[in-house]
Amino acid sequence: MDDATRAALDAHLGGALDREALLAGPAGALVRDPERLEATLRAALAAGDDDELDLAIELLWLAGDPTPHRELLEALLVHPGHHHHQAVTRALQRIASPASVPALRRALAAGFDHLGYTCSEPAVIAKWFSWALAEIGDDAAIAALREHAASRDPEVAAEFRYRLRRLGLEP
Numbered sequence: 001m002d003d004a005t006r007a008a009l010d011a012h013l014g015g016a017l018d019r020e021a022l023l024a025g026p027a028g029a030l031v032r033d034p035e036r037l038e039a040t041l042r043a044a045l046a047a048g049d050d051d052e053l054d055l056a057i058e059l060l061w062l063a064g065d066p067t068p069h070r071e072l073l074e075a076l077l078v079h080p081g082h083h084h085h086q087a088v089t090r091a092l093q094r095i096a097s098p099a100s101v102p103a104l105r106r107a108l109a110a111g112f113d114h115l116g117y118t119c120s121e122p123a124v125i126a127k128w129f130s131w132a133l134a135e136i137g138d139d140a141a142i143a144a145l146r147e148h149a150a151s152r153d154p155e156v157a158a159e160f161r162y163r164l165r166r167l168g169l170e171p
Contacts, residue, residue: 001040001056005030009055023062031063041072050081057084066091074103080114086128093132101140104132108148123155130163142169 011017044056
């Protein structure tokens, strides 16, 4: 990402530049070009610069529909170096692709320690994943829900059991 785009995004996030003005500049050109947007995100992910990655993810949200970037969202879901995990999980929930189940499983297996920045309890974080898996709803997603309904963490297990009950799959 070039310095002008970075500065414009910082100004937008700080409230000094509205969305329309941001999108009228170089950030808008990036957002309107899915291939360049994806390349920018992948470069930020590979660079290991958390601040750059956070800014690049903001570009993704500005682009609107994240469906074309599902695989990248799956990579972001299991990458600890950003502050958008809840939004990434929600985007995967909306996309509801069975192809996302392995990434959701990997994220659950990684635990929630790297999500401390959210100031959320494990049961709340588990809810993000239970909703996403329930929305996908295929056999693999249901199997993941059942697996985590047996979690050692009683609050996490309770959330997954609750989601199974809401789906009519548990008493």
